[in-house]
């Protein structure tokens with residue numbers, strides 16, 4: 563028996579390296595109850611997948627972040643996100659936007675994504691050193707999602723900064739810091755005004771946000787709450803997860819030089835490498851659900867109304883699913899059954915886009931600055947509840963030449 567098993571996702575120690583705790587959860591307490599923070603945690607692949615599938619029992623309507631449990635919503639009832647709506651209402655709303663993110667539509671964005679990635683690489687390539695997060699991974703996905711949504715270049719830094727601030731959490735605490743709440747309100751105020759200006763014709767019609775103003779669901783226009791929900795969800799979910807994933811990939815590959823050398827020699831391996839990064843250390847470690855009925859799970863009775871965390875990060879390293887090497891990073895694994903993008907009705911709408919962005923970024927990084935050395939002593943964690951990634955990832959590499967001088 564080791565020390566008592568405590569899983570607090572907000573503890574920086576656990577957040578920075580949750581994998582040993584995940585192992586103990588899977589083996590010793592597959593239905594784990596945290597009495598202080600009052601949540602259950604499911605960690606085995608089959609249980610997490612089954613819970614994602616059973617949306618009637620595991621409802622998203624109580625919020626998908628444990629700490630949220632809807633305080634922002636209560637203070638700001640105009641804001642209603644697709645990700646926190648259960649079927650059947652969810653089905654019609656998702657249908658409105660899903661066509662924009664189909665693999666076919668997304669494939670048509672490849673040249674633009676590559677141009678944006680190369681713009682950021684051009685800014686650093688001559689110097690031979692950079693912060694991979696600040697200078698590349700933490701920037702380009704905001705430009706990509708902004709191009710889709712129609713957020714002008716002049717406003718992207720503000721949205722990006724609010725997204726980062728909105729996710730920051732303090733060590734061990736479930737409280738949402740004041741600055742994080744303020745950041746959400748700032749971005750909501752921005753989108754509220756932006757929607758008004760679009761409606762008034764004060765700005766040109768552009769992107770998905772303008773399309774949403776024209777679209778109807780069940781024969782009616784979208785409400786302000788729904789519109790704001792889409793703006794917030796897409797600009798945050800479409801940015802943070804992908805930004806963190808790309809930096810996670812570079813950090814992991816720097817620790818596995820043989821695998822990095824293999825994908826430089828054969829870039830066709832990069833798509834599988836992206837998939838393995840999302841399996842091995844996904845940027846979205848868990849999602850929150852609220853039980854709509856009592857459930858028996860591994861000898862425990864979880865009660866209606868209880869909070870349940872679906873630990874994607876733990877499920878993705880479950881030996882029961884991925885075999886004895888589940889806890890090893892291996893780009894040759896072909897991990898196509900991971901839960902990194904969720905499962906079922908809320909399966910990540912942006913999965914094809916995230917995969918494209920990850921592949922293109924890793925292709926260009928390994929083509930143009932593939933001998934990068936990560937300064938592991940000075941890398942800094944991004945501390946949030948369920949998002950795993952880096953705030954700073956300093957790198958150095960052999961300087962190269964710029965390709966273009968086009969603004970994004």
Ligand code: HEM
Nearest residue numbers: 644645799800803804807849902903904908910911912916
């Ligand atoms: C590596 C990058 C990404 C990861 C790891 C990720 C992960 C996830 C996960 C786990 C879910 C399921 C949430 C749940 O079941 O409660 C989800 C949903 C979602 N994701 Fe992503 N995501 C990524 C990139 C993106 C991108 C680029 C977009 C931009 C369009 C996006 C938009 C969404 C939306 C809109 C949903 C909600 C779908 C629904 O409720 O029907 N994601 N994502």
